[in-house]
Amino acid sequence: MGLRDHVVVVTGASSGIGRATAEAFARKGCAVVLAARREEALEATAEECGKHRGARTLVVPTDTTDAGAVENLARRAVQEFGRIDVWVNNAAVNAFGRFEDVPLEDFRKVLDVNVMGYVHGARAALPVMREQGTGTLINISSIAGAVAHPYNHPYSMSKYAIQALGSSLRQQLRMEGLKGIHVCTVMPATIDTPHFEQAANYTGRKLIAMPPVYSPERVARAVVDLVRHPHREVVVGPAGRALVRQARMAPGLAERAMARQADKSHLSHDESAPATHGVLHVPAPGEGAVHGGWHGRRRTAMRRTAVAAALAGAAVTAGRRVSRSH
Incomplete structure (x- = not known):
């Protein structure tokens, strides 16, 4: 069965990575089931997904902290x-x-949202996949699941838990001989989404997307690729991969680097911010958005251009040295 025939459920599909992922699957002609708390934003996502040939959509407003609601989603x-x-x-x-x-x-x-919401999703999806004999469960984690952040303790805790959930589920499925069911974990670096402006904030300082910032479409492509070629864990963003490698080789150094970077570039030194619950208890109004205004796509393009220019310059220099040697 080709990817075009797949049925894909995406939670958190109202904005950011979830919305970009839903659109990426719709672009492949998949049937996409969209879930989040905000029906208005889900309808906007469905409208975008519906523009792609062969795509079908189903909007199911869902609070993932409610196990019954997630079972209804499935x-x-x-x-x-x-x-x-x-x-x-x-x-x-x-x-x-x-x-x-x-x-x-x-x-x-x-x-509750970041851990139990994923537990509810896995418990709703896996019985269906067991009956089918095939399926892919993808958990969106974060590099915070490898290197904790000094100012978002609950988020870091939740992402470490997601790493453990993926590992334990893979082991259980392997022991049960269910080779057709895959569990994959995606660990994005900083992504250009509305996430930061919607977060609860008690630091007294304005939140800033910690550079380098990558596009949500980049994460969406990684998710789609995992369906074709499943892997245990995938880190999105070169800076994220470097940090995760450092965390595994020299965890103390990685912790110190994260602490410095977070204080330097994740919290503003110039702008203060009032204490807020963000969207924790009441979802944001409106139609939602994929991007957060941190220009992840543009900055990624600029980095690629700079790297390409550097490689081209190195090639020219090498060529001159070869010419001189003859």
Whole structure:
């Protein structure tokens, strides 16, 4: 069965990575089931997905912290399209602040959405995939699941938990001999989405997307590629890959580097910010958006141009040296 025939469920499809991922699958002609708290934003996502030839959509407003609602999401997908080939656990929230300053209700909410929401998704998707004998469960984690962040404790905790969830599920499925079901974890670096302006913030400082910033479309392409070629874990963004490698080889150095970088470029030294719950308890109004205004796509293009220019310059220099030697 080609990718065009796949039925894909995406949580957190109202904005950011989830929306970009839904559109990427729709572009391949997949049937896409869109889930998030905001129906208006989901309808906007469905409209964009529907522009692609062969794409079909189903909007199912869902609070992923509600296990029954997530089970209903899976049920609706099967009723409408007959199967679930791919389930993308993506819905996530964030809270920044010193450990003592983040309200416990916000701490719990981040863990409930980011951990239990993924648990609910896996428990809804895997029985369907077991019956089919095939399927791919993709959990969107973060490089924060390898190197914690000094100012977003609950988010870092949740992403470490997602790494463990993926590992334990893969081991169980292997022991059960279910080779047709894959569990993959995606670890993006900083991505240009509305995530930062929607996060709870108790730092007193304006949140900034920590550079380098990559586009959500880059993550979406990685997710689509995982369906074709499943891997245990994939890091999106060269800077993220470098940091994860450092964390595994020299964790102490990685922690110190993250602390310096977060204080230097993740929290503004010039602009203050009032304490806010962000969208933790009440979803943002409006139609949602893929990008957050941090220009991830443009900056990625600029980095590629700079690298290409550097390589070209190196090639010219090497050529001159060869010419002189003859």
